[in-house]
Amino acid sequence: MSAILQGAGAATALSPFNSIDSNKLVAPSRSSLSVRSKRYIVAGSDSKSFGSSLVARRSEPLIPNAVTTKADTAASSTSSKPGHELLLFEALQEGLEEEMDRDPHVCVMGEDVGHYGGSYKVTKGLADKFGDLRVLDTPICENAFTGMGIGAAMTGLRPVIEGMNMGFLLLAFNQISNNCGMLHYTSGGQFTIPVVIRGPGGVGRQLGAEHSQRLESYFQSIPGIQMVACSTPYNAKGLMKAAIRSENPVILFEHVLLYNLKESIPDEEYICNLEEAEMVRPGEHITILTYSRMRYHVMQAAKTLVNKGYDPEVIDIRSLKPFDLYTIGNSVKKTHRVLIVEECMRTGGIGASLTAAINENFHDYLDAPVMCLSSQDVPTPYAGTLEEWTVVQPAQIVTAVEQLCQ
Amino acid sequence: MATAFAPTKLTATVPLHGSHENRLLLPIRLAPPSSFLGSTRSLSLRRLNHSNATRRSPVVSVQEVVKEKQSTNNTSLLITKEEGLELYEDMILGRSFEDMCAQMYYRGKMFGFVHLYNGQEAVSTGFIKLLTKSDSVVSTYRDHVHALSKGVSARAVMSELFGKVTGCCRGQGGSMHMFSKEHNMLGGFAFIGEGIPVATGAAFSSKYRREVLKQDCDDVTVAFFGDGTCNNGQFFECLNMAALYKLPIIFVVENNLWAIGMSHLRATSDPEIWKKGPAFGMPGVHVDGMDVLKVREVAKEAVTRARRGEGPTLVECETYRFRGHSLADPDELRDAAEKAKYAARDPIAALKKYLIENKLAKEAELKSIEKKIDELVEEAVEFADASPQPGRSQLLENVFADPKGFGIGPDGRYRCEDPKFTEGTAQV
Numbered sequence: 096m097s098a099i100l101q102g103a104g105a106a107t108a109l110s111p112f113n114s115i116d117s118n119k120l121v122a123p124s125r126s127s128l129s130v131r132s133k134r135y136i137v138a139g140s141d142s143k144s145f146g147s148s149l150v151a152r153r154s155e156p157l158i159p160n161a162v163t164t165k166a167d168t169a170a171s172s173t174s175s176k177p178g179h180e181l182l183l184f185e186a187l188q189e190g191l192e193e194e195m196d197r198d199p200h201v202c203v204m205g206e207d208v209g210h211y212g213g214s215y216k217v218t219k220g221l222a223d224k225f226g227d228l229r230v231l232d233t234p235i236c237e238n239a240f241t242g243m244g245i246g247a248a249m250t251g252l253r254p255v256i257e258g259m260n261m262g263f264l265l266l267a268f269n270q271i272s273n274n275c276g277m278l279h280y281t282s283g284g285q286f287t288i289p290v291v292i293r294g295p296g297g298v299g300r301q302l303g304a305e306h307s308q309r310l311e312s313y314f315q316s317i318p319g320i321q322m323v324a325c326s327t328p329y330n331a332k333g334l335m336k337a338a339i340r341s342e343n344p345v346i347l348f349e350h351v352l353l354y355n356l357k358e359s360i361p362d363e364e365y366i367c368n369l370e371e372a373e374m375v376r377p378g379e380h381i382t383i384l385t386y387s388r389m390r391y392h393v394m395q396a397a398k399t400l401v402n403k404g405y406d407p408e409v410i411d412i413r414s415l416k417p418f419d420l421y422t423i424g425n426s427v428k429k430t431h432r433v434l435i436v437e438e439c440m441r442t443g444g445i446g447a448s449l450t451a452a453i454n455e456n457f458h459d460y461l462d463a464p465v466m467c468l469s470s471q472d473v474p475t476p477y478a479g480t481l482e483e484w485t486v487v488q489p490a491q492i493v494t495a496v497e498q499l500c501q
Numbered sequence: 502m503a504t505a506f507a508p509t510k511l512t513a514t515v516p517l518h519g520s521h522e523n524r525l526l527l528p529i530r531l532a533p534p535s536s537f538l539g540s541t542r543s544l545s546l547r548r549l550n551h552s553n554a555t556r557r558s559p560v561v562s563v564q565e566v567v568k569e570k571q572s573t574n575n576t577s578l579l580i581t582k583e584e585g586l587e588l589y590e591d592m593i594l595g596r597s598f599e600d601m602c603a604q605m606y607y608r609g610k611m612f613g614f615v616h617l618y619n620g621q622e623a624v625s626t627g628f629i630k631l632l633t634k635s636d637s638v639v640s641t642y643r644d645h646v647h648a649l650s651k652g653v654s655a656r657a658v659m660s661e662l663f664g665k666v667t668g669c670c671r672g673q674g675g676s677m678h679m680f681s682k683e684h685n686m687l688g689g690f691a692f693i694g695e696g697i698p699v700a701t702g703a704a705f706s707s708k709y710r711r712e713v714l715k716q717d718c719d720d721v722t723v724a725f726f727g728d729g730t731c732n733n734g735q736f737f738e739c740l741n742m743a744a745l746y747k748l749p750i751i752f753v754v755e756n757n758l759w760a761i762g763m764s765h766l767r768a769t770s771d772p773e774i775w776k777k778g779p780a781f782g783m784p785g786v787h788v789d790g791m792d793v794l795k796v797r798e799v800a801k802e803a804v805t806r807a808r809r810g811e812g813p814t815l816v817e818c819e820t821y822r823f824r825g826h827s828l829a830d831p832d833e834l835r836d837a838a839e840k841a842k843y844a845a846r847d848p849i850a851a852l853k854k855y856l857i858e859n860k861l862a863k864e865a866e867l868k869s870i871e872k873k874i875d876e877l878v879e880e881a882v883e884f885a886d887a888s889p890q891p892g893r894s895q896l897l898e899n900v901f902a903d904p905k906g907f908g909i910g911p912d913g914r915y916r917c918e919d920p921k922f923t924e925g926t927a928q929v
Contacts, residue, residue, distance in 0.1 A: 199713060199714055202709065202713075226713070228708070228713050229709075229713055231746075234741055234742060234745070236734075236738035236741070236742070238698065238734065238735055238738065239697075239698045239701065239734075239738030239742060240698070240742070241698070242697070242698020242699050242701070242702060242735065243698050243699075243701045243742065244702060245698070245699055245702055246687065246698060246699035246700060246701060246702020246703045246704075247702040247703070247705050247706045247709070248702070249687055249702070249703065250703045250707075251706055251710075252705075252706050252709060269692060270695065270698060273690075273695060274690075274695060274699060278680075278688070279899055279901070279902050280673055280899045280900055281670060281673055281674040281675075281678040281680070281688075281689070282670050282673075282674060282678070282682070282688065283669070283670035283671035283672075283673045283674060283680065283899060284671070284673075284898065284899035284902070285670070285680050285681065286680060286682055286687070288902070318900055319900050319901060319906075321901070321903075321906055341903045341905075341906075342902035342903040343901050343902050343903040343906045369905070370905055370908045370909050370915070371909065414908060416908075417906070417908025417916070418908060419908060419909045420908070420909060420910050420911045421910065421911060421912065421914075456911045457911070
């Protein structure tokens with residue numbers, strides 16, 4: 096607590112009140128906060144001027160931002176090592192290819208994964224190398240080919256099932272829930288379903304409601320399913336490999352806007368822990384928990400916050416189910432304040448579950464209620480401005496941190 | 502009577518195997534278009550015009566189909582004595598087991614939805630008794646008898662129904678979720694159609710083993726499902742993929758004419774399900790599902806075809822369930838005359854008659870089989886009754902296959918390492 100006061104004192108000019116007064120853009124958000132429950136703040140509450148600032152921000156390319164923020168963080172486990180530079184989709188491909196080399200039972204199935212190389216080129220070149228049966232182009236029938244993957248997994252294969260777009264997997268929801276999630280249990284543990292279900296999801300660039308789904312909340316309560324979200328080329332590869340090796344059915348969330356992130360990753364083989372959160376930026380004042388694309392919005396906000404004298408700790412939770420309560424808890428015990436930033440829907444989302452888990456386990460360590468910035472409970476709109484307001488923007492994160500650290 | 506069981510060669514019209522390039526394009530039937538389901542369309546149309554028409558089934562006995570085939574050479578019998586007795590025993594087991602389930606259900610020993618197989622035994626026995634242990638079977642919610650035919654013990658199935666730890670799924674599955682990895686019984690799928698993709702996946706595995714892993718694998722998969730399922734997308738999606746990839750799978754429709762209370766004729770634009778096979782590029786076969794020997798003949802062809810790597814077959818077995826949809830179904834909708842007609846065609850009685858008339862078995866031998874099965878089922882009940890209920894510690898087991906699946910707890914350890922975890926009292 097004293098550290099927070101110290102930090103705030105060191106940046107008197109940038110104290111929360113000052114910054115809000117001097118920045119009319121965020122004022123409406125703040126007024127809405129005082130009306131609403133403080134626990135959840137929905138992105139872009141009601142501010143029009145806020146939106147205009149976003150339009151300006153839109154012109155900034157996301158990728159350099161992302162990489163810059165990445166390079167800024169000393170916590171990056173990879174930036175210092177020699178390695179090779181890859182885009183995120185290439186890292187996923189490399190992980191997949193290595194696992195297919197390692198274990199002939201690993202196969203890929205989905206729409207256009209073979210000859211076409213995948214809608215986002217994650218399976219590029221694999222059909223040429225491994226043949227059409229190991230990299231199986233399926234007809235457009237999500238429920239049936241997901242079920243086929245499950246049947247193949249029950250009989251000894253380790254399929255990686257690609258949803259061409261994560262949203263299409265809604266058509267396979269029955270298979271994912273009843274068979275993928277529950278069958279190990281209902282069979283009394285006899286059958287395992289070591290499948291990986293993966294695909295591009297999240298809010299992209301004006302893709303419209305159906306192609307911009309945030310399905311974490313839909314899948315999280317299915318028993319027996321593990322969920323991870325990748326956010327950097329390094330963890331994309333490591334999580335892909337770990338997910339393939341896991342005996343559990345794992346849903347690997349990729350984000351459409353992150354496929355072209357570039358990073359240097361180690362040449363030697365590595366694997367990430369599926370259950371572990373990633374410390375992105377150690378800090379003292381507040382714990383910001385995030386995942387997937389929002390990590391970059393958080394890191395953008397973190398820059399501003401650092402300039403304002405705050406020292407936020409940023410954790411990419413990575414494992415959406417189950418949560419790594421150890422890493423999260425240690426951070427809470429240190430900072431005593433938690434802000435969750437997610438692209439997921441507010442209602443019944445990952446943030447809601449995480450809030451509950453933190454309150455249940457670390458209530459005594461909290462100096463302020465857990466705050467959760469989620470995206471709006473709306474079908475993702477097409478129009479650029481509306482879409483921007485749907486998801487949490489860095490300015491809101493800055494405001495929320497200032498509020499929490501008051 | 503023996504002629505009614507005359508060999509029903511699929512090859513009578515078009516060979517399932519062989520080198521005919523266009524064979525898949527031609528519909529394969531056991532007999533020329535007959536008075537069976539195909540003829541019901543005129544009746545069903547009439548019913549559309551007269552919606553208050555009686556519910557009497559327009560379906561004509563399959564025996565009439567066979568009469569058209571009353572032909573010359575039926576000197577060679579379809580089965581040996583040993584095979585005949587094996588089939589008889591399996592069918593008796595299915596029937597006795599299900600009758601016992603009804604008793605136990607009404608006595609409050611088992612709960613939930615319990616769907617009995619009475620009347621359809623010829624399909625399960627006709628197909629599964631031809632399979633090897635490494636072949637896979639995928640069933641529906643009406644799965645007890647498929648599991649029994651596949652070799653799962655009556656004890657294990659009964660205990661599962663009683664919800665005991667000795668059940669084939671440790672009491673975690675129940676009536677509609679019978680699994681046995683040992684017997685390659687892949688379930689037990691309670692939603693309509695969801696087992697078909699899983700079966701397709703098992704068949705994909707067999708092909709993968711042979712062609713990618715270069716293993717010596719000629720396993721086949723048999724997927725059972727009902728007439729109601731044949732209007733579901735997963736059925737069509739999987740027919741397409743199975744034919745496309747030439748998977749070693751047999752799609753077996755147990756057409757018992759009723760999807761709970763929905764008559765097949767009221768639900769399906771073209772009630773001849775077998776026709777959908779040729780539409781997807783695979784043979785479609787129609788067979789009398791009340792005649793185990795005919796089912797077996799068809800199964801032989803289809804299984805052999807699949808084993809040879811020549812792809813899938815769709816088999817429509819016309820059968821009938823002698824009981825309601827489940828034990829919770831009052832079964833008030835189906836016409837008494839329809840029920841009586843099919844009851845008179847009991848597949849077990851028919852096999853018995855065939856065995857005796859062809860001097861394959863004596864009455865006494867069959868009686869001793871019945872007695873043996875009665876004892877076996879009784880013993881299964883005693884075993885299930887005496888078996889322990891699952892303990893609290895079992896609750897959280899098997900949720901995740903990989904023990905790390907519950908993640909890292911506040912104490913930094915995997916939650917599965919918490920000693921309370923397997924006592925079912927750990928906070929998760």
